[in-house]
Amino acid sequence: MAGLKDAVKKGLGEMGFNKGGGVINWFPGHMAAATRAIRDRLKLADFVIEVRDARIPLSSKNEDLQPLLSGKRRVIALNKKDLANPNILPKWVRYFESSKQDCLSINAHSKSSVKKLLDLVELKLKEVICREPTLLVMVVGVPNVGKSALINSIHQISSSCFPVQEKMKRATVGPLPGVTQDIAGYKIAHQPSIYVLDTPGVLVPSIPDIETGLKLAAAGSVKDSAVGEERITQFLLAVLNSRGTPLHWKHLKDRKDETAVDSEAKHEHSIKDLLPKRRKPLDKSSVYYIEDVVTEVQRALYAPLSNFNGNVEDESDMESLIEQQFEALQKAFKIPHDASEARAMVSKRFLTLFRMGKLGPFILDDVPDVCKPVS
Numbered sequence: 001m002a003g004l005k006d007a008v009k010k011g012l013g014e015m016g017f018n019k020g021g022g023v024i025n026w027f028p029g030h031m032a033a034a035t036r037a038i039r040d041r042l043k044l045a046d047f048v049i050e051v052r053d054a055r056i057p058l059s060s061k062n063e064d065l066q067p068l069l070s071g072k073r074r075v076i077a078l079n080k081k082d083l084a085n086p087n088i089l090p091k092w093v094r095y096f097e098s099s100k101q102d103c104l105s106i107n108a109h110s111k112s113s114v115k116k117l118l119d120l121v122e123l124k125l126k127e128v129i130c131r132e133p134t135l136l137v138m139v140v141g142v143p144n145v146g147k148s149a150l151i152n153s154i155h156q157i158s159s160s161c162f163p164v165q166e167k168m169k170r171a172t173v174g175p176l177p178g179v180t181q182d183i184a185g186y187k188i189a190h191q192p193s194i195y196v197l198d199t200p201g202v203l204v205p206s207i208p209d210i211e212t213g214l215k216l217a218a219a220g221s222v223k224d225s226a227v228g229e230e231r232i233t234q235f236l237l238a239v240l241n242s243r244g245t246p247l248h249w250k251h252l253k254d255r256k257d258e259t260a261v262d263s264e265a266k267h268e269h270s271i272k273d274l275l276p277k278r279r280k281p282l283d284k285s286s287v288y289y290i291e292d293v294v295t296e297v298q299r300a301l302y303a304p305l306s307n308f309n310g311n312v313e314d315e316s317d318m319e320s321l322i323e324q325q326f327e328a329l330q331k332a333f334k335i336p337h338d339a340s341e342a343r344a345m346v347s348k349r350f351l352t353l354f355r356m357g358k359l360g361p362f363i364l365d366d367v368p369d370v371c372k373p374v375s
Helices: 002-007 029-042 063-069 089-097 111-128 147-161 210-219 229-243 245-249 284-306 315-332 342-356
Strands: 047-053 074-079 102-105 134-140 185-189 193-197
Touching: 029 063, 029 134, 047 111, 047 147, 074 089, 074 111, 074 147, 089 102, 102 111, 111 134, 111 147, 111 185, 111 193, 134 147, 147 185, 147 193, 210 229, 210 342, 229 245, 229 284, 229 315, 229 342, 245 284, 284 315, 284 342, 315 342
Parallel strands: 047 074, 047 134, 074 102, 134 193
Antiparallel strands: 185 193
16 A cells, blocks of 8 residues: 555654654653563463454554564454454454464453453463463553453453452553553463463554554554544545545435434434443434434545545645545534634544444454465
8 A cells, every 4th residue: 555655654753653663752651661560471471362453453563572472372362353344354363373373353342252262262271281280371462452341351251250269350441542550360260270460551662663653543552642633534534545445435325214313312412422331322312423423424535535536646636635535524523614623623523433433344454465474
């Protein structure tokens, strides 16, 4: 995707990323301490669950930990499979497995999905170790790949299997990357006794390239404030346009009248208030509101691209197209033309829809050539 890379080159210095990596200003002190703790504990681990975001299977790896992880028995758990393209995800699993690396796509909020992962872990440990009375499994990954959600599901499953074990505090699940700072363990099997150890999400102190940094930001592994919502949105629009995704929304039609809610049931919403709450499903009014907004957003992206006469591989043409789409999105979100910080408001709402999966399932990384080594 040469055109995509060209489209994101502009203003690299302003973004805080450098092509060659370099020091970045969003590597908090607690991440440095957590990295040291993880390295120490990895020496004791018998098995590692490396959680990655299924939307960025390569970009969401912690490059600094790979030398240590490569010498460990491990499984790569591609989490958030519900947000990833189901047609492409199996190719990623086969890609990792082609290099004899165990890989499983999961949904950390699904107990059945997590149970399959734990069954695999137990099987792998019993295959290779039959004499150790106690085994340690570590869960590692960059921020916001779903480690805390996974640990909470593991805790629930293990509590039902081992109700006598000490009740421990649930892992904190939050919208900001890097919220987990403690390390706690949970027993998941007996004979041998197998414990799963949670760890904080840590990034590397330097980013290998601009595209990796933007993918991490798009998936929420980097705080938006470190890059800027507008730049993340520009990147995602460049990806969508390069792939021609909005052209698939050509045949969008209005919902039929019978699906509309009564006017009394309608009320004012803000997209940020509709983020999924696992224990509180959205009401009918909220669902219709989201559907309406998504339809308008898809139309806003389709129209400029369908009338586009330029070349998406040309930086200037892509920039012009994205500018048109920003204006269309502002109308779709009903943001006044003269509103202060209008582009920031557009970007925040667009990113919320993308991260909720409302614009469709995506995988931002391209499946590498199977001949290349897996990390």
